[in-house]
Amino acid sequence: MKATRLAIPEVVLIEPKVFGDDRGFFFESYNHRQFEEAIGRPVKFVQDNHSRSSKGVLRGLHYQIQNPQGKLVRVVNGEVFDVAVDMRRSSPTFGKWVGALLSAENKHQLWVPEGFAHGFVVLSESADFLYKTTDYWHPEHERALIWNDPSVGIDWPISGEPTLSTKDIAAKSLQDAEAFAQHCTTITTP
Numbered sequence: 431m432k433a434t435r436l437a438i439p440e441v442v443l444i445e446p447k448v449f450g451d452d453r454g455f456f457f458e459s460y461n462h463r464q465f466e467e468a469i470g471r472p473v474k475f476v477q478d479n480h481s482r483s484s485k486g487v488l489r490g491l492h493y494q495i496q497n498p499q500g501k502l503v504r505v506v507n508g509e510v511f512d513v514a515v516d517m518r519r520s521s522p523t524f525g526k527w528v529g530a531l532l533s534a535e536n537k538h539q540l541w542v543p544e545g546f547a548h549g550f551v552v553l554s555e556s557a558d559f560l561y562k563t564t565d566y567w568h569p570e571h572e573r574a575l576i577w578n579d580p581s582v583g584i585d586w587p588i589s590g591e592p593t594l595s596t597k598d599i600a601a602k603s604l605q606d607a608e609a610f611a612q613h614c615t616t617i618t619t620p
Contacts (some may be wrong), residue, residue: 433468480596488592490549498544510535574601
């Protein structure tokens, strides 16, 4: 497995070693020991999720202001552009973003730690998106950062408007969003 820290070093791109021949392929999609070594800290996953979305669907940018979730994400069918935005006000990279193409073909994964908003847009006809989380879903603590906030400036590889949920249409700008004060344990409000 190859692990690459992105421009925001807490976000890590994981590239598994794939063994393939004319029969198909094999790879370890998750190895706990190697994963913890790659990100440099212990992690306990408690939930696995699977979503399917059509081309042009944008999900996110989501985070939980309490019970924050770290996410290990990957695509098993199709292709997405996956994004993490730093929501930790005390961080030197607060409001900055990183992104990566994840696809069934490249088999890459992205580690999005606690304290980050996360989202993706589907680039293929459809995509099956799998992710492990370090905490359970708590809808009362879920928040959404608007996908096109000019102060964040995400360069989404799409033309036109994406398809959004009602929740994502109503998402807040970085200026108005609740953010983590530090280490994802307390929050500050605008």
